[in-house]
Amino acid sequence: MTKQEALFEFLLRKADDSLIIGHRLSEWCGHGPILEEDIALTNIALDLIGQATELYKYAAKVEDKGRTEDDLAFLRLEREYKNVLLVEQPNGDFGKTIVRQFFFDHFEHLFYEGLVNSKDERIAAIATKTIKEIKYHLRHSSEWVIRLGDGTEESHERVQESVTALSRFIDEMFYQNDVDEILIKEGIIPDVKLFKDEFYKNIEAILEEATLKLPAENYQMSGGRKGVHTEHLGYLLAELQYMQRTYPGMEW
Amino acid sequence: MKTEDIWAMLEDVTDPEVPVLTVVDLGVVRDVIQLEKNHWKIVITPTYTGCPAMQVIEEDIKERLGKENITSEVELVLSPAWTTDWLSQEGRRKLEEYGITPPQDEGDKSVLFGERPVIPCPRCKSRNTRLISQFGSTACKAHYQCNDCHEPFDYFKCLK
Ligand SMILES: [Zn+2]
Numbered sequence: 001m002t003k004q005e006a007l008f009e010f011l012l013r014k015a016d017d018s019l020i021i022g023h024r025l026s027e028w029c030g031h032g033p034i035l036e037e038d039i040a041l042t043n044i045a046l047d048l049i050g051q052a053t054e055l056y057k058y059a060a061k062v063e064d065k066g067r068t069e070d071d072l073a074f075l076r077l078e079r080e081y082k083n084v085l086l087v088e089q090p091n092g093d094f095g096k097t098i099v100r101q102f103f104f105d106h107f108e109h110l111f112y113e114g115l116v117n118s119k120d121e122r123i124a125a126i127a128t129k130t131i132k133e134i135k136y137h138l139r140h141s142s143e144w145v146i147r148l149g150d151g152t153e154e155s156h157e158r159v160q161e162s163v164t165a166l167s168r169f170i171d172e173m174f175y176q177n178d179v180d181e182i183l184i185k186e187g188i189i190p191d192v193k194l195f196k197d198e199f200y201k202n203i204e205a206i207l208e209e210a211t212l213k214l215p216a217e218n219y220q221m222s223g224g225r226k227g228v229h230t231e232h233l234g235y236l237l238a239e240l241q242y243m244q245r246t247y248p249g250m251e252w
Numbered sequence: 253m254k255t256e257d258i259w260a261m262l263e264d265v266t267d268p269e270v271p272v273l274t275v276v277d278l279g280v281v282r283d284v285i286q287l288e289k290n291h292w293k294i295v296i297t298p299t300y301t302g303c304p305a306m307q308v309i310e311e312d313i314k315e316r317l318g319k320e321n322i323t324s325e326v327e328l329v330l331s332p333a334w335t336t337d338w339l340s341q342e343g344r345r346k347l348e349e350y351g352i353t354p355p356q357d358e359g360d361k362s363v364l365f366g367e368r369p370v371i372p373c374p375r376c377k378s379r380n381t382r383l384i385s386q387f388g389s390t391a392c393k394a395h396y397q398c399n400d401c402h403e404p405f406d407y408f409k410c411l412k
Contacts, residue, residue: 036395040387047391050302054330125331129301132333132411140386 006182007120008062009082010189012072013179013225015055016083019073020233021104022048023240024091033094040140041097047133054126074244078234079227086169088224088233095148095155096162102141103166106203107173109138114190123188142206149210156211163207164215171220253322258284258292265316268308269390270408272350275309279338282329292317292324297334299411300391336411347408348374352393355410371407373398 025045032038056069086104091097112134115127148159174192183189207213223229243250262281267273275281275296283295294313298306310326317324336355339347344354351374358369370379371394378400386409388395393406 036385036387039389039395040385043387043391046302046304047300048302050298050300054301121331125329125333126301129298129330129333133300136386136409 001178001182003182003186004062006179007188008059009179010183011055011059011062013082015052015059015072016081017087017104018048018055019052020081020083020236021087021101022046022052023236024087024089025097025101027091028097037094044101044137044140047137051126051130051133054129058122058126070244074241078229078237081224081229081233081237082227083224083233084169084172084175085221085224085230086166086173088230088236089166089169090232092162093158095144095159096166098141098144098148099159099162099166101137102145102206103170103173103203105134105138105141106199108134110195110199110202111190111192114195118189119187145206145212146210149207149212159210160212163212164218167214168218168221172222172224175222175225177225253286253290253320255284255286258294258317258322261316261320262294262313265309265312268305268312270347270350270352270392272346273343275313277340277343277346279334279340279343280309287325290322292322293327294324295327295329297329297332299334301330303391305390334411336408339408351375351405353396353405353407355408358410358412369410371396373401373403374405375403376401 022045025041025048028038028041029045030038032041052073053069056072060067060069060072086100089096089100091100109131112127112131116124116131118124118127145159148155150156151159174196176192180189180192184191204214221230259276259281262284263274263276265275267275267278267280270278278299280296280299281294282297283293285293285295287293294317296306296309296313306328310328313326314324339355347354353371353374356369356371368383371381371383372379373381373396376398378398380399381396382399384395384397384404386394388406388409392408392411394409395404396407397404
C-alpha cells in the first residue's frame with residue numbers, strides 16, 4: 001500500500017463516520033423530544049456533514065481520479081463505506097441517540113486533538129476547525145448522559161440499556177491496520193492506542209456521575225472499516241442516496 | 253479600482269443569517285487580491301464547517317462586485333480557523349443592538365463542566381440569565397433567557 005492509498009482510505013473512513021452519524025442525527029429533524037433538542041441535534045448534524053464535506057473534498061483530490069466530494073458521499077455501494085458500525089446504529093429513543101453520540105464525541109475529541117498536530121497541513125487545518133465544534137458536541141452529549149442516567153427511574157433504565165447495547169461498538173473505533181501504521185509513521189495521524197485508557201477514563205467518570213455502568217464484558221463487534229456493515233446501513237444509504245440515484249447529477 | 257474600494261463594496265454584503273452584520277464585521281473575509289484589471293479574488297473562511305450561509309455569501313459577493321463590472325472568484329480557506337475574536341468592535345455593537353448578545357470570554361472549554369460564563373441580557377442588561385440550549389437558531393448561536401425581564405434571546409457563542 002502506498003502512502004497515497006493509505007491517506008485516501010483514512011480520509012474516507014473519517015468522512016464516512018461523520019457523514020453517517022450526521023445523517024442519523026438529521027433524521028431527528030422535526031421529531032426531537034423538545035424544540036431545543038430538535039434544533040441542537042440538527043445543528044450538530046450540520047457540523048458533522050460539514051466536516052465530512054471537507055474530508056471528502058480532500059479524499060477526492062488525493063485519489064485524483066476525477067471523482068468529487070459528492071460522488072464519494074452519494075455514489076458508492078454499501079461495501080465501499082468504511083465508517084465504524086457505531087455511527088450507523090439506528091437512533092432508537094432520544095437517550096440511545098445521546099449515548100451513541102457520547103461514545104463518538106469522546107473518541108473524536110481525543111482523536112482530533114491529535115490530528116491538529118498532523119504533518120499533513122490540510123488535515124491539520126480541518127482538525128483545527130473541527131475540534132472547536134467537537135467540544136460543543138461533547139459537552140452536549142455528556143450533560144445529557146448525566147441528566148438521563150441520574151434522572152427518573154424510567155430514564156435511568158432506558159439509558160442504561162443503551163449504554164449496554166452500544167458499548168459493543170466502542171472498541172472498533174480503535175481499530176488499526178496497515179493504513180494507520182503507514183500514516184502514524186509519517187506523522188499524519190495520531191496513534192489511537194495511546195489514548196485508549198484516557199478515553200475509558202473520561203467516559204467512565206461521566207457514566208459514574210450518571211449512575212450508569214459499562215458492562216463488565218461485552219462481545220465487541222467490528223467490520224465497518226472493511227466495509228462489512230450491520231443490516232442498518234443499507235436502509236440508511238437507500239434514503240441518503242435516493243435523489244442522486246433517481247435523478248443522476250441532480251443539483252439545486 | 254483599489255483594494256480599499258473592494259473592501260468598501262464588501263461592507264454591503266451582509267450575513268444572510270444575521271443580517272445586521274457585514275461579512276467584513278464578521279471577519280469572514282480574509283483577503284482581497286487583484287488578479288487582473290477588473291478581476292479579483294476574495295478569500296473567505298467559514299464560521300462553522302457546515303455553515304450553509306457560506307454559499308449564499310459567495311454568491312452575494314460575486315453579485316455585489318458584479319454591479320461595478322468586476323468579476324471575481326471566491327476562495328474558501330479553513331486555515332487559520334475562524335474565531336469570534338475576529339468579530340469587529342462595530343460588529344459586536346451592532347449585534348447587541350439587534351438583540352443578540354456578542355461573544356463573551358468563556359474561559360477554557362476543554363474543562364468539560366467548568367463554570368458557565370455570565371451572558372448578559374441584550375434587552376435589560378441583567379446578568380441574571382440562564383442557558384436554554386447550547387444550540388440556537390443557527391450554528392453560531394446559543395439560546396438563553398433572561399431571568400429578570402424574561403426575554404428569550406440569542407447569544408453569539410464564543411468560538412476559539
Ligand atoms: Zn433581560
